[in-house]
Amino acid sequence: MNASTLHKTAVDCAEELPGARLGHPLGPDWEVFKVRSKVFMLMTEVPGRPxxxxxxxxxxxxxxxxxYRHITPGYHMNRKHWITxxxxxxxxxxxxxxxxxxxxxxxxxxxxxxxxPVDPHTYGTGTRAAR
Structure with missing residues (x-):
């Protein structure tokens, strides 16, 4: 996947999730997706990289x-519970x-x-492939 499609794929997925909402509480350079009032995804560019x-x-x-070489600890987040x-x-x-x-x-x-908005133990599990 190239850099230009990473954000688009993530946004397309997030927009399909029940109750998910996009906001910009950290400014125009950050897209923040929440379910109810809780953040589940943030998007930005880190020195020009989405x-x-x-x-x-x-x-x-x-x-x-x-x-995965392209998955690192969460940028400006709790590195134990978040990934970039x-x-x-x-x-x-x-x-x-x-x-x-x-x-x-x-x-x-x-x-x-x-x-x-959904049962978190069953939502989205029917079509997932094992890694």
Missing amino acids: VVILKAEPAEAHALREQ LESGEGVDEELVRELVTDSYRLVVAHLPKAER
């Missing part, structure tokens, strides 16, 4: 960083969509049950 910042389980975040994704070898549309959906599900799982 990046997508996503929430991840700590063990999964570590495994992803080990497996850049375009490059091994980063394809399927991976981006899976990571965006996983981040969304993690955030939804921590919302009060009455505020959850």
Whole structure:
């Protein structure tokens, strides 16, 4: 995946997620996606390189960083719970969509049950391929 399609793929996926909303609370250079009031995805450019910042389980975040050269600790976020994704070898549309959906599900799982737009334990799991 090239740099110009990374943000588009992430946005296309995020816009399909129930209850997801885009805002710019950090200024025009940052796109922030939230479900209810909780952030699940941030996008910006870090010295001219498009990046997508996503929430991840700590063990999964570590495994992803080990497996993919273009996944690093979360930029300006808690590096244990967030990852930064850049375009490059091994980063394809399927991976981006899976990571965006996983981040969304993690955030939804921590919302009060009455505020959850989906069941985070079953949403999006039917079509996922094993890595």
